[in-house]
Amino acid sequence: xxxxxRIERTVELAHSPGKVWAAxxxxxxxxxxxxxxxxxDLRPGGAARMSWTGGFTVDMRVERVxxxxxxGFTWQIYGLPEDDPRRTYVEFTLEPDGAGTRLTVVExxxxxxxxxxYRKAYDGNTEGWMRELGELVGxxxxx
Amino acid sequence: xxxxxEAIAEQVFTALADPTRRAIxxxxxxxxxxxxxxxxxxxxxxxxxxxxxxxxxxxxxxxRAEPGERRRVRYRLxxxxxxxxxxxxxxxxxxxDGPLSALRDHLDRTAPGAAASSIHEIRGHHG
Numbered sequence: 001x002x003x004x005x006r007i008e009r010t011v012e013l014a015h016s017p018g019k020v021w022a023a024x025x026x027x028x029x030x031x032x033x034x035x036x037x038x039x040x041d042l043r044p045g046g047a048a049r050m051s052w053t054g055g056f057t058v059d060m061r062v063e064r065v066x067x068x069x070x071x072g073f074t075w076q077i078y079g080l081p082e083d084d085p086r087r088t089y090v091e092f093t094l095e096p097d098g099a100g101t102r103l104t105v106v107e108x109x110x111x112x113x114x115x116x117x118y119r120k121a122y123d124g125n126t127e128g129w130m131r132e133l134g135e136l137v138g139x140x141x142x143x
Numbered sequence: 144x145x146x147x148x149e150a151i152a153e154q155v156f157t158a159l160a161d162p163t164r165r166a167i168x169x170x171x172x173x174x175x176x177x178x179x180x181x182x183x184x185x186x187x188x189x190x191x192x193x194x195x196x197x198x199x200x201x202x203x204x205x206x207r208a209e210p211g212e213r214r215r216v217r218y219r220l221x222x223x224x225x226x227x228x229x230x231x232x233x234x235x236x237x238x239x240d241g242p243l244s245a246l247r248d249h250l251d252r253t254a255p256g257a258a259a260s261s262i263h264e265i266r267g268h269h270g
Binding site for chain 1: 235244246251
């Protein structure tokens, strides 16, 4: 069926990479188009947070800062529990395009296998044994 | 690694495609682990049909069989495969087009005099 691991979009903007960079990487810029409120510590490993009216908040971790060319961050996969370690990586690439900017956004990592899934085969065996042992106990009790 | 995650997601969606299995999974999600007999008492489905579906769900790793009272097998929902399906849905539900057109609008608005950006799509919404 195909598991979508990666999303990619490109837009052409009639503004310089410097202007686009500011919109992507400052609290003021992010709050103007992405979230309703934003905070960002712009350095690799820095924390960023966006919130929307209605109470929805997302925490991000800045991963790549290569002004004014590449800005990357990770954030949680929507819908997974808060303590889940799986995160997708979002990378914005800015290329000068005449007087404007060609902006590409790539979000990847949706197809990460959770650690728990590796245990499936092992769990299956354990369950089989638990059933067998339960039957053995029942058999011995009845004897 | 990809074929595995794909197989897991496929099993979840196959399970969810059947209304009886959806009812069983929904009952286990809302009321916790249960035996086939418990489920037969709660759902308008025969115990036999429930047992058949539970066996299929356990085989697919979507429920876990565990010993219950009086040596009856109890079934518990396994969340890991559901989360894999959720990752799949998260990718489909991620809307980058909205924020990107909001970005374009924001830039066009805050730079009066600059030529409007060349691609015009539906007006973006926040979030």
